[in-house]
Amino acid sequence: MPDDTSALQLVLSGDPTLFAIVRLSLFMSLSAVLFATLIGVPFGALLALTRFPGRETAIVVANALMGLPPVVVGLAIYLLLSRSGPLGFLGLLFTVQAMIIAQAVLVTPIIAALARQTIEDLWAEYRDEMAAMNIGPLQRVVTLIWDARFSLVTSLLAGFGRAAAEVGAIIIVGGNIDGFTRTMTTAIALETSKGDLPLAIGLGMILIAIVIVINALAWVARRVGERYAG
Amino acid sequence: MRTPALDLPVRLLEVRVRTGAVAILDGITMMLEAGAPTVLVGPNGAGKTTLLRVAMGLIRPTSGLITWGGREICPPTRRAIMFQRPAMLRRSAAGNIRYALAAAGVPRAKRDARIAQLIADVGLKGLEHRPARRLSGGEQQRLALARALARDPDLLFLDEPTASLDPAATNAIEDIVRNVTARGVKVVMSTHDLGQANRLAGEIVLLHRGRLIESGPAAEFFASPRTEQTRKFIAGELLV
Numbered sequence A: 001m002p003d004d005t006s007a008l009q010l011v012l013s014g015d016p017t018l019f020a021i022v023r024l025s026l027f028m029s030l031s032a033v034l035f036a037t038l039i040g041v042p043f044g045a046l047l048a049l050t051r052f053p054g055r056e057t058a059i060v061v062a063n064a065l066m067g068l069p070p071v072v073v074g075l076a077i078y079l080l081l082s083r084s085g086p087l088g089f090l091g092l093l094f095t096v097q098a099m100i101i102a103q104a105v106l107v108t109p110i111i112a113a114l115a116r117q118t119i120e121d122l123w124a125e126y127r128d129e130m131a132a133m134n135i136g137p138l139q140r141v142v143t144l145i146w147d148a149r150f151s152l153v154t155s156l157l158a159g160f161g162r163a164a165a166e167v168g169a170i171i172i173v174g175g176n177i178d179g180f181t182r183t184m185t186t187a188i189a190l191e192t193s194k195g196d197l198p199l200a201i202g203l204g205m206i207l208i209a210i211v212i213v214i215n216a217l218a219w220v221a222r223r224v225g226e227r228y229a230g
Numbered sequence B: 001m002r003t004p005a006l007d008l009p010v011r012l013l014e015v016r017v018r019t020g021a022v023a024i025l026d027g028i029t030m031m032l033e034a035g036a037p038t039v040l041v042g043p044n045g046a047g048k049t050t051l052l053r054v055a056m057g058l059i060r061p062t063s064g065l066i067t068w069g070g071r072e073i074c075p076p077t078r079r080a081i082m083f084q085r086p087a088m089l090r091r092s093a094a095g096n097i098r099y100a101l102a103a104a105g106v107p108r109a110k111r112d113a114r115i116a117q118l119i120a121d122v123g124l125k126g127l128e129h130r131p132a133r134r135l136s137g138g139e140q141q142r143l144a145l146a147r148a149l150a151r152d153p154d155l156l157f158l159d160e161p162t163a164s165l166d167p168a169a170t171n172a173i174e175d176i177v178r179n180v181t182a183r184g185v186k187v188v189m190s191t192h193d194l195g196q197a198n199r200l201a202g203e204i205v206l207l208h209r210g211r212l213i214e215s216g217p218a219a220e221f222f223a224s225p226r227t228e229q230t231r232k233f234i235a236g237e238l239l240v
C-alpha cells in the first residue's frame, strides 16, 4: 500500500533523482515547443495569407495532424533514426534530441493550425485597412503576428501542454534510460509498472502542477491581451 | 497651399464592377478634380462604398478604366480612406495613429507631436491610451478619420464619415473637411445627410443601382434637378 506522504516527502525534500527528471522533461518539452514555434508560426502565417494550389488540402491536413497518435509518430521517428534507417547515421536514437524531434513533430501541427486560424481571422479584419495604408507583404506578416501575439501565446501553451503530458512517442525514441532519457511521463509509466508508487505519484503531482501553471499563464495572456489590445 | 496633387484628376471611364451576374457599378464615367469636395449620395446599396473603393484603388474594375493623374497604376501613397465600418487595430487609440504615421513614412521623432495634434483635431483628447476596440462607435469613427489624416493625403475618401456621430461631432468633422479642403486636399465623401451634402459639396453625384443618375454643382442639384429620379430622391421618395 503506497502512502502519499512518501510521495509528498520526495517532492518537498527536493529529491535529486526526481528533480533531474523534472528538469529534463521541461528542457525537452520547451525545446520542442521552441522548434515547433519557429516552424509552425511562419507556416501558419503562410497558410493564412497566401493563396496557392493545394492550400485547402494543406489546411485540412494540418488540422488533422493535430490529432496525430503519439505512438505512431514515435514509431515513424524510430524507423527513421534506427541504425538501419535513413537517418541512422546520425546516431540519435535513444537520445534527448530524438525525443525533442518527436515532440516537435507532435506539436508543430498544433501551433501551425492554431496560428493559421488566429492570423487568418485577424487578417480578415485588418485587410482593408492595410491595403489602404499601403502595407507591404513583410510588414503585413509582422503586424499580424505582433497584434495576434496574445492569442498565439495561448497556442504555444496548448502545444507545451501536449508535449509535457505526452509519453507514447518519447518512450519509443528515447528508450526511458535512467538518468539520461527518463522524463516525468516515462518515469511514471515505468515506476507504476514496477510498483514504486511514491516516485510515480510525486512526479504525477508535479506534472499536474505544471499543467495548472500553463493554464493559468494562458488565462493571464488572454487577460493582458484584452487589457492592452481590446 | 501644398504642391499640386499627383493623383489628380481621377478619371473613371465606363467603370463596371460585377460579382457574378450582378453589376454593382454599371458604366460609371466621371472625373474627380482638385477643389471643393465631391459628395456621393444615393439609396442604400446604390454603390457609393464600391465607387469609393474603386477610386481609392482597392477594387479593380471588372471592365473600364481608371487613372490617377493620368496613370493607370498608382499605389495609394498619397490617398487615404475612412471606411464606413472602420477596423481598429488591436492597439491604443494613439497606437492606431502611430501605425498609420509609420506606414506613411513619418519620421519617428515627429510622430508624438503629430499624434497629439490629430487626437485634438478629432476631439479624442483623454482617450489616447484606451484600447481602440473599446472606444464607442462614434469615437472609433473619429479615430479612423485621424488615422486617415495621418497619411497627410492629397486625396481623402470618407465613407459616411458622420453616420454615427452626435451633432457636435458632426459639426467638428464638417469643419475638418472644410479645413483640409482649404489646405488643398481633395475630399470625396458619401453621405445620407442631404443637408450635409449641400453644406460641403462642390459637386454632388447621385448613384442608383450602380448607375450615375446625375451629377453637378450642389446649388443646381438641389434647385433644379434635371432628372425625375433626382427630384424624387431629394423629396425623400423611393427610387425605382
Ligand SMILES: Nc1ncnc2c1ncn2[C@@H]1O[C@H](COP(=O)(O)OP(=O)(O)OP(=O)(O)O)[C@@H](O)[C@H]1O
Residues within 6 Å of the ligand: B019, B024, B042, B043, B044, B045, B046, B047, B048, B049, B050, B051, B084
Ligand atoms: N463584395 C461584394 N459581393 C457581393 N455584393 C456586393 C459586394 N460589395 C457590395 N455588394 C453589393 O453591391 C451593392 C452596392 O453596395 P455598396 O456598399 O457600394 O452600397 P452603398 O451605396 O455604399 O450602400 P449604403 O448606403 O448602404 O452604404 C449592394 O447591393 C451590395 O449588396
Ligand SMILES: [Mg+2]
Residues within 6 Å of the ligand: B048, B049, B050, B084, B159
Ligand atoms: Mg456604403
